[in-house]
Amino acid sequence: MRLQGAIFVLxxxxxxxxxxxxxxxxxSGWCEGPRMLSWCPFYKVLLLVQTAIYSVVGYASYLVWNDLGGGLxxxxxxxxxxxxxxxxxxxxVLVVFFTVHNPGLALLHLLLLFGLVVSTALIWHPINKLAALLLLPYLAWLTVTSALTYHLWRDSLYPVHQPQPTEKSD
Known part of the structure; x- marks a missing residue:
């Protein structure tokens, strides 16, 4: 892998x-609260997974760039x-979630991001199949983070001291 590959990964x-x-x-307290989710990863795990995924996606973008002849x-x-x-x-999404602390807005961005990653995979597939496949772990991670964000958003709408809405049975 050339210097350009390292740049794409970083x-x-x-x-x-x-x-x-x-x-x-x-x-450190990103997923804490009155009703902390038992399946919520520690922020260090979140950072580790995100680092691995960003590296893989960066490498995939290098493969596409290289297969299309490089340059601009x-x-x-x-x-x-x-x-x-x-x-x-x-x-x-990172800024909205960790700085603005708005899980509802972060969820909207995550759903948009999911669609963009699927679109990217579809565009990349004819160029480089491996690059498209390397986006699958990213999609899996986006599914997990979207579920977490949804639960955090829902819990922010209905704090623990307020009753949760119940579903009506017909």
Whole structure:
């Protein structure tokens, strides 16, 4: 792997590093509250998984870039432009969740991100099948984080001292 490959692997980490620099004091209690989820990972596990996924996705983007001839040009515009948009949304989710502390807005961004990653995989598949397959762990992780975020959002709407709405049975 050339120097460009290393740059592609490291680039996705730029956003999380900046977010961590500004929010590291607030991250340890990210999933705590009156009704903490038993399946909520510690923030260090979250960071470890996110680091691995960003590295894999960065490598996948390198494969696409390399298969399209490298450099800059129109053939790269859609596959890597879509990747750049989903990477930006991914970083935005971190800011919204850890800095703004708004799980509802973070959930909307996560759902948008899920669609963008699926679109990216579909665009990448004809270019490089391995690159498209390398996005599958990211989609799995987005499913987990979306479920966590949904529960945190729901619990923020109905605090523990208020009764939860019950479903009506017909």
């Amino acid at each position: 680039l996705p980490h730029l956003g999380p590093i900046l977010v961590w620099l500004f929010t590291r004091d607030h991250m 040009g129109w053939p790269l515009a859609l596959p890597l432009g879509l990747y750049a948009v989903q990477l930006t949304i991914s970083w935005t």
